[in-house]
Amino acid sequence: MKRLFIICAALLAGFSALAQENAQQAAAEAAQAIAGTAKAEAVQVKPSYWNPSALLEFGINQTSLTNWAAGGYNTAAVNAGLDAQANYAKDLASWGNRLQLAYGAFWSADKTNLLQKSNDRIYFESKYGYKTSKDSKWSYSAAFDFRSQFTRSYDTYVMDDAGNWSGTLKSGFLSPAYTNLALGMDWNPNPWFNLNLSPLTGGFTIVQIPELRKKYGMELLEEGLDGSIGENYRDHRFQLGAQVKANAKAVINESCTLETQLVLFSDYLHKPQNLRINWDNKITWQLAKYFNMGISTWLIYDPNVLIAGADGISTQRVQFKEFIGFNFSYTIKRRDK
Numbered sequence: 001m002k003r004l005f006i007i008c009a010a011l012l013a014g015f016s017a018l019a020q021e022n023a024q025q026a027a028a029e030a031a032q033a034i035a036g037t038a039k040a041e042a043v044q045v046k047p048s049y050w051n052p053s054a055l056l057e058f059g060i061n062q063t064s065l066t067n068w069a070a071g072g073y074n075t076a077a078v079n080a081g082l083d084a085q086a087n088y089a090k091d092l093a094s095w096g097n098r099l100q101l102a103y104g105a106f107w108s109a110d111k112t113n114l115l116q117k118s119n120d121r122i123y124f125e126s127k128y129g130y131k132t133s134k135d136s137k138w139s140y141s142a143a144f145d146f147r148s149q150f151t152r153s154y155d156t157y158v159m160d161d162a163g164n165w166s167g168t169l170k171s172g173f174l175s176p177a178y179t180n181l182a183l184g185m186d187w188n189p190n191p192w193f194n195l196n197l198s199p200l201t202g203g204f205t206i207v208q209i210p211e212l213r214k215k216y217g218m219e220l221l222e223e224g225l226d227g228s229i230g231e232n233y234r235d236h237r238f239q240l241g242a243q244v245k246a247n248a249k250a251v252i253n254e255s256c257t258l259e260t261q262l263v264l265f266s267d268y269l270h271k272p273q274n275l276r277i278n279w280d281n282k283i284t285w286q287l288a289k290y291f292n293m294g295i296s297t298w299l300i301y302d303p304n305v306l307i308a309g310a311d312g313i314s315t316q317r318v319q320f321k322e323f324i325g326f327n328f329s330y331t332i333k334r335r336d337k
Contacts, residue, residue, distance in 0.1 A: 053333035079104030148177035175209040201243040217304030274303035
């Protein structure tokens with residue numbers, strides 16, 4: 001009996017050890033299967049090389065005067081803007097795209113049936129780059145840009161007998177518009193600064209409105225014409241030259257940023273010593289999560305554009321515009337960024 005008890009105990013211990021070994025092996029296999037499944041799932045996730053984002057801004061300003069001894073007019077202004085970007089990067093290749101749209105208008109009590117424009121901008125940039133080597137700061141580049149505005153602008157308003165306002169036409173959609181295709185090199189020494197050198201840059205200046213073509217330096221179609229009729233001028237001008245474009249974006253503090261772009265262009269075909277200059281600046285203060293205040297300035301010097309001064313003489317002049325706005329802002333971007 002005692003021997004039978006010992007044999008049963010030995011068998012029970014053996015079965016227990018075998019069951020424990022099988023349980024450990026099953027657990028190990030299950031853990032390996034889970035790890036393999038997670039790894040397989042991780043492998044299935046495709047990397048995204050695009051980084052899109054969009055900043056929407058909207059602002060309203062209003063002034064109301066009642067029995068105000070110092071004088072003035074009731075005014076109301078509205079402005080809206082979009083700054084959208086879609087940037088691609090993989091290995092040595094990169095492709096950056098940016099679209100900036102802005103429009104603003106205001107109403108003043110001294111011109112009750114007239115809505116005047118205060119801001120108008122269309123600006124698109126697209127640049128493809130390919131690094132010279134993995135750790136290099138230099139890239140081969142091909143860049144395209146387009147500038148214009150949405151609607152017509154007027155100045156020096158006069159009211160007729162019927163109470164309608166009319167003014168001097170200054171610009172309009174595709175009047176002017178500027179396009180450039182630039183081939184060259186990009187230098188990116190750090191994340192906040194970029195310099196593009198394009199010794200081969202071709203582009204068009206387009207003026208679709210006939211009466212503005214002389215102002216923007218379009219060429220006469222026939223010799224001997226007095227130039228008083230806009231249709232006598234070409235609606236475009238081709239330019240071939242060199243371009244230098246510098247971009248910088250600095251974070252002054254956690255709520256204030258400065259962004260600037262300087263573009264210099266020299267036309268090989270016509271007076272290359274006369275540079276065309278575009279200098280854009282924007283300072284933004286993030287006051288709260290959805291509210292900011294911004295100051296934007298634009299400086300332009302185009303030797304082909306004639307501007308009348310106070311003396312009535314039309315000549316080349318420096319153009320300058322400043323815009324200050326308090327805006328509701330909302331940023332759309334990928335959640336994993």
